[in-house]
Amino acid sequence: MRTFRPLFVARDEVPSRPGTDSVSVSDFGRAALLSYTLTRRSGPLGRVLRERGTALLHAHFGVEGVYAVPLARALGLPLVTTLHGFDVTVTRSRLLASGKPSWMNYVTWRGELFDAGARFVCVSEHIRARAVEWGYPADRLVVLPIGVDVELIQPAATAATPRILHVARLVEKKGTADLLRAFAVVRRAVPDAHLVIVGDGPLRDPLEALARELDLGAAVRFLGAQPHTETLRQLREARLVCVPSITAATGDQEGLPTVVLEAAAAARPVVGTDHGGIGEAVTDGTTGYLVGERDVAGLADRLTALLRDPALAERFGRAGRETVVERFNLRRQTDKLELLYGTLT
Template structure:
């Protein structure tokens, strides 16, 4: 279910407030209520609601109460790291409702799933009840994603929405240093966002535009292909000016599943997936020199890439296996029924 139109997926039944017309969408957006949605879900025998992000959890509270079913909410990142003041200043109806009605979610939500220990800590600081906050990272399909071999081309991959939090501007600065030492190095960026034009201008300013490829948004299958064709993945995330932080960094887990070394930052939940010097490198936020050094170390050392790649794959298999994580989620559902 959702507020916006839900794309049709074979074998999956869906319902959206948008199906009931613009007045229903407006009512749901402003008041969080839609009798048509509650009726449609009741007719389908809905036994539990699971919202992703605290914002959607707040919207789901009245519907869950109307149906008399438990509400599970997964907290991913911005929903507990962006400050309340910034949310109110945004004037977005959904964020205003989230801040205004958050106590109803704290009171009526059955369980709050946090994608990392970091997000659990931030959730408790935000006011979420500690006794109902559990850590359950989203898993990676280690059967579908298999390790790829070593890539001779010194290609660095960056997969991210082009926003402040992803630290792309610092990666471009570091890559300019990398190119001086490894002239045939290449940086491939997958993702779109409001910073696309300014980042392109930065690449031109540094004289690296010929070695930086902005591919825009790509299908997941194509992104995995680029992972297999890259030497390593870099996600140098930073705390944004509004407080936004990474919950975990799913692309880091997918890279590890692919057997690729990663370079990240001491930021958000990233250190829970990447152990510095074991399955990748971590550097301080916004430290361009340290970032360039670690990228160069991996580009120059095939044995280290292999070592980190194998360690990363083991980490994902043992701690972030999608099948195991799904079993845990289903167990949680059963305990609430």
């Protein structure tokens, strides 16, 4: 940011990063954290924000927006909330049945957020449409993808090895099981193909079991969660990135996965599903390929096409890089966000 200085606020402990300033409700003790989780109120946090001269509150996810409402009102500050995905796609009944106090409070008190929110930032047009369905005020919705650092992530030469990269939290909506089934087909057409999976989650054990059942052996590597630097290294070494997202049983959908933009920044084509906001960043037949949700055969066909044709992968990658520089440059997107802040403060 050029104009505003961020202070990171969280319920739980915030990881320390050089050059950043942060505070968490957990700093004030377990009782304070429990009280905040149940009631959405924290006197100590309010005092800290007032002492810091806070000008505006920006919550990420509607759940945290609901928690920020009492603070915004007590401090007389404008509240911006970014809607990312599950907060406007998971059904209300599933959120209530989760047993999580924060999710239950979100459903119960969302009307307060609708009334108090100065602006609601949607990471894609798809999320904007879902937000309207959820009851968010359409006249205060702004579509503003976060973007990626196109200076940090530079285009790399097309990888010589036929390697697919999948970066995801291992949960249902990421479609990893469909990718494994498609990759089993790909291996018959491209015997030296490999699949690298970066990420962890509750489905890791069953997904590893599925890979064994499909007899994929060493052709699939589950690396678990990795630092961003390592993820970018894996991105440079891959021929392409696969984002086979689906609508989960809960209704959960993607907003706009960051890995789609990072892949394009690195000049890597994306094979993904026509799901959520993916199609807003991937142009079918130009920067990658899109198939329908759960279309395992279509996924396998498109993956095979790019693995067999490095020149095509390179052409798609260059086009993707041009798209992300033009439409999803982090610096430009942050400037737009600060302009929005300026209209509210």
